[in-house]
Amino acid sequence: MSGVTSESVEIENPQPATTAPQFTQLLSATRRGARLARLLAVEQLAAWGWPRDGERIDAATLVVAELAANAATHGRLDGRGFRLGLALLPGGRLRIEVTDPRGERLPTVSGEAVEGGRGLVIVDALAEEWGVHPYPPFGKTVWAEVSATRPGSR
Numbered sequence: 001m002s003g004v005t006s007e008s009v010e011i012e013n014p015q016p017a018t019t020a021p022q023f024t025q026l027l028s029a030t031r032r033g034a035r036l037a038r039l040l041a042v043e044q045l046a047a048w049g050w051p052r053d054g055e056r057i058d059a060a061t062l063v064v065a066e067l068a069a070n071a072a073t074h075g076r077l078d079g080r081g082f083r084l085g086l087a088l089l090p091g092g093r094l095r096i097e098v099t100d101p102r103g104e105r106l107p108t109v110s111g112e113a114v115e116g117g118r119g120l121v122i123v124d125a126l127a128e129e130w131g132v133h134p135y136p137p138f139g140k141t142v143w144a145e146v147s148a149t150r151p152g153s154r
Contacts, residue, residue, distance in 0.1 A: 037068035075100025
């Protein structure tokens with residue numbers, strides 16, 4: 001046998017370690033897929049007992065809508081979709097994750113006026129915290145955590 005060695009690389013993916021309720025769905029990277037992500041989030045949150053007409057569901061679904069629209073617009077690769085993930089975390093937070101195949105396009109919040117580019121400003125305003133991490137072997141996950149009790153409070 002030859003002296004072939006391999007090196008293991010561990011990539012840290014900060015994800016909720018919980019047995020709390022979770023939801024995940026693969027969607028097409030289209031405007032229709034982004035709209036469906038928002039509608040599915042409303043239905044899932046209502047199934048988890050969130051009032052449909054409350055501020056917290058409005059804030060959460062707005063964050064889902066913005067992250068899904070970004071995935072369908074900027075994270076799109078032909079023939080590849082994006083994944084929506086929702087998880088209720090201990091401590092009263094909802095974690096929203098949107099994973100797309102474009103790992104080289106990292107989102108940033110810009111104060112400059114960019115055509116159609118206010119989505120992450122909205123996410124930043126509504127989320128307790130948000131960020132991005134690589135999704136091996138390629139791609140990225142943009143995540144946000146919103147309060148289940150007082151949306152937008154910091």
